Amino acid sequence: MGIQVDGNNNRVAGRDYYENKIKPCPRCEIRVIDREKNVCNHCYSEERGMEAKGLLALFGICVWLVTSQLHEWRIERGLPVGIEGLMETMAISAGLVFGAAALIWFFLPIAFEILAEWLKSRRG
């Protein structure tokens, strides 16, 4: 292949620089990762940790909300509401929230699938 002065079909060495299998992690820009990956292992585990903390906080808030509702419900019915009653209410609330979370965890993928089908049918 001869080099053509007008530039057609010329292969230049520059393109070879882009055939690297690695790139810097777009999140921390310190570690390098495979081209197919989105973030490095360090950032991935960090993200998972943040997710777990967020879920735990959400769980705590839900338990607290249910506890306050159950507590009022107990007062309205004249049930004992001492420290023991409160502990019992909290335990029941934690169980309820945990059960609700398990149900959502189980049904959410199905709900998403139904939603996706519904959107598809709407678009025709």
Ligand SMILES: [Zn+2]
């Ligand atoms: Zn990273």
